[in-house]
Amino acid sequence: MGTNVSNLLYLISIVTFILALRYLSNPAHARRGNQIGAVGMLLAIVVTWVKTGGTSWWALAVAMLIGGGFGAFAARRVKMTAMPQMVALFNGVGGGAATLIALAELHRLLPPPGKPTLDILIAIALSGLIGAISFTGSLIAFAKLQELIKGRPITYPGQKIVNLAVLAACVGLGAALAAGVQDQWLLWAVVAGGALFGVMFVLPIGGADMPVVISLLNAFTGLAVAVGGFELENNVLIVSGMLVGASGTLLTLKMGAAMNRSIANVLFGAFGQVSEGAAAVAAGDGGTVRSASAEDVAVMLAYAHKVVFVPGYGLAVAQAQHDVRQLADLLEAKGVEVTYAIHPVAGRMPGHMNVLLAEANVPYTQLKEMDDANPEFSRTDVAVVVGANDVVNPDARNNQSSPIYGMPILNVDDAQTVVVLKRSMNPGFAGIENPLFYNPKTVMLFGDAKESITKLIQDVKTL
Amino acid sequence: MSHNMLLVFEVTILVLAIFLGFEVISKVPALLHTPLMSGTNAIHGIVVVGAMLVLGLNHKGPFMWIVGFVAVVLGSANVVGGFVVTDRMLEMFKKREPPKPKDE
Numbered sequence: 001m002g003t004n005v006s007n008l009l010y011l012i013s014i015v016t017f018i019l020a021l022r023y024l025s026n027p028a029h030a031r032r033g034n035q036i037g038a039v040g041m042l043l044a045i046v047v048t049w050v051k052t053g054g055t056s057w058w059a060l061a062v063a064m065l066i067g068g069g070f071g072a073f074a075a076r077r078v079k080m081t082a083m084p085q086m087v088a089l090f091n092g093v094g095g096g097a098a099t100l101i102a103l104a105e106l107h108r109l110l111p112p113p114g115k116p117t118l119d120i121l122i123a124i125a126l127s128g129l130i131g132a133i134s135f136t137g138s139l140i141a142f143a144k145l146q147e148l149i150k151g152r153p154i155t156y157p158g159q160k161i162v163n164l165a166v167l168a169a170c171v172g173l174g175a176a177l178a179a180g181v182q183d184q185w186l187l188w189a190v191v192a193g194g195a196l197f198g199v200m201f202v203l204p205i206g207g208a209d210m211p212v213v214i215s216l217l218n219a220f221t222g223l224a225v226a227v228g229g230f231e232l233e234n235n236v237l238i239v240s241g242m243l244v245g246a247s248g249t250l251l252t253l254k255m256g257a258a259m260n261r262s263i264a265n266v267l268f269g270a271f272g273q274v275s276e277g278a279a280a281v282a283a284g285d286g287g288t289v290r291s292a293s294a295e296d297v298a299v300m301l302a303y304a305h306k307v308v309f310v311p312g313y314g315l316a317v318a319q320a321q322h323d324v325r326q327l328a329d330l331l332e333a334k335g336v337e338v339t340y341a342i343h344p345v346a347g348r349m350p351g352h353m354n355v356l357l358a359e360a361n362v363p364y365t366q367l368k369e370m371d372d373a374n375p376e377f378s379r380t381d382v383a384v385v386v387g388a389n390d391v392v393n394p395d396a397r398n399n400q401s402s403p404i405y406g407m408p409i410l411n412v413d414d415a416q417t418v419v420v421l422k423r424s425m426n427p428g429f430a431g432i433e434n435p436l437f438y439n440p441k442t443v444m445l446f447g448d449a450k451e452s453i454t455k456l457i458q459d460v461k462t463l
Numbered sequence: 464m465s466h467n468m469l470l471v472f473e474v475t476i477l478v479l480a481i482f483l484g485f486e487v488i489s490k491v492p493a494l495l496h497t498p499l500m501s502g503t504n505a506i507h508g509i510v511v512v513g514a515m516l517v518l519g520l521n522h523k524g525p526f527m528w529i530v531g532f533v534a535v536v537l538g539s540a541n542v543v544g545g546f547v548v549t550d551r552m553l554e555m556f557k558k559r560e561p562p563k564p565k566d567e
Contacts, residue, residue: 052519067539246484351496
């Protein structure tokens with residue numbers, strides 16, 4: 001197959017990817033878009049298969065069966081609550097592949113007579129570096145989300161300087177490679193440095209900041225793939241990789257905006273450090289906490305006109321999404337209006353809560369984004385906070401010394417009554433006190449979210 | 464096409480892709496941000512094409528073969544896993560189903 005023909009066929013694949021993203025603007029036909037993209041991907045793979053001309057076809061087949069088999073198996077088996085780590089894992093392997101391509105290309109071009117041009121060398125150094133960062137960074141994110149290593153920020157003095165030094169060394173080595181010191185070991189050093197940086201830069205980032213990190217790593221892999229397209233002079237890699245790079249960047253910025261924090265602050269200002277002052281302030285308030293029994297809350301819910309559920313990561317941990325939905329159905333049968341208010345950074349990846357509730361067959365028309373949800377709280381009788389904390393913390397509005405001051409939140413305290421389902425009074429992940437719990441409007445229902453909801457279901461049924 | 468012309472051409476489509484990416488993504492509602500991440504994840508699985516070229520062409524000893532082989536394994540895991548996970552997610556997003564078939 002000639003290069004012109006294959007490039008035209010690749011163009012068709014590119015168009016299907018753009019359509020796949022375009023169709024994502026509406027949940028009604030988003031799935032169709034994804035299927036179109038998959039067909040385009042299949043086309044690109046077939047075209048490439050033909051391009052390689054049948055040499056080592058069996059190696060290609062075996063490698064694709066292994067990789068594809070693992071991908072399909074893992075993707076089918078994974079529970080919806082484990083989705084963030086699965087996305088991180090698939091993102092990481094993509095970055096790893098980009099790095100390997102850079103290593104192989106340099107090996108092919110060196111030593112002479114194949115003297116690679118400057119742009120190819122820059123591309124090789126860049127995709128090797130970014131791919132390696134994405135690979136190990138994603139694996140650490142995976143390990144944190146899978147709770148193989150602890151989710152709390154891991155920090156030590158001088159961390160930023162060490163990280164920056166490693167990154168600077170990588171860039172320096174890459175520059176030396178491009179400038180003419182054409183030695184393959186330089187690229188290995190760049191890749192090793194990138195891998196180390198990936199580990200060190202994700203380790204200090206706490207679980208609550210994962211939505212930012214995951215979308216950033218997604219952008220990194222896209223970028224590494226796009227740069228890899230320059231090495232191989234392959235348009236489909238350049239365009240598809242850059243589409244992903246642009247999308248990941250935009251999503252990262254949106255997540256940052258949803259937390260009112262700059263990306264630099266998320267990446268380099270580990271969350272734990274700033275929270276001490278604020279915790280002290282709030283603890284001094286010393287308000288009282290009202291706790292309620294499931295029966296009381298059930299009565300409140302059953303006789304309300306409008307109930308809003310506010311899910312957070314705790315919902316995912318307790319896997320209580322099906323139970324919440326069942327409770328909502330019961331309430332609706334009693335004539336209560338039920339909606340769900342979703343904060344953009346609730347959970348561990350962008351839009352995490354929407355997927356969980358969709359899994360529990362909650363119709364997406366009931367899922368309200370923050371801007372639509374907030375005006376509704378003033379005419380809400382009961383807001384039920386299930387496993388959310390920082391995203392409903394009024395300190396973000398009122399307390400200038402709070403580390404989350406300025407973060408847009410769901411104003412659940414506008415509702416008549418707030419019910420908070422929580423394990424205990426331990427402060428949340430970031431160690432930030434939440435005055436919502438001391439609000440006279442608030443009642444706490446202590447216990448595991450799933451058990452509490454199950455009790456509520458039983459009690460509402462008996463009413 | 465000379466090498467430099469090709470390079471300029473490639474940079475041109477790279478920059479256009481950035482703007483296209485921003486344009487298309489900004490229309491995706493927050494409701495679908497997880498499928499968006501997972502869907503773009505599948506799209507950067509296109510890296511498998513590069514890996515296949517490394518494995519399938521221009522052998523220069525066992526090093527490239529091994530590296531290419533591993534790259535194809537990783538790339539295909541990315542592609543298949545990415546599309547399957549996204550499909551599973553999007554399948555779940557439904558409007559209200561008319562009657563309730565069964566109460567679980």
